[in-house]
Amino acid sequence: LLPAGDYRVETDEELLQSLSFPVYHRLRSVIYLHRGINAAQNARALTIDPNDLDAALVRDQGPLQTGPMPAEGRG
Numbered sequence: 001l002l003p004a005g006d007y008r009v010e011t012d013e014e015l016l017q018s019l020s021f022p023v024y025h026r027l028r029s030v031i032y033l034h035r036g037i038n039a040a041q042n043a044r045a046l047t048i049d050p051n052d053l054d055a056a057l058v059r060d061q062g063p064l065q066t067g068p069m070p071a072e073g074r075g
Contacts, residue, residue: 002033007031007032007033008031008032009029009030009031009032009053010029010030010032011026011027011028011029011030011050011053012026012027012028012029012030013025013026013027014027026050027050028047028048028049028050029047029048029049029050029053030045030046030047030048031045031046031048031053032044032045033045033046
């Protein structure tokens, strides 16, 4: 998990030319993390699946979850 904030994200796409209209396939996304005072010198890049990024954005737009997190493996 990353703290709330502004992050630079780049997504690589490829044009699928087999259709009669332009369609792009997302290949990967890179999120750039900056830490500390010298953010440019302490930058770190993480490659993530574009679908995982979409899921995180949807989850972050939902209502704030309060209280204990559900335990995994119980049931």
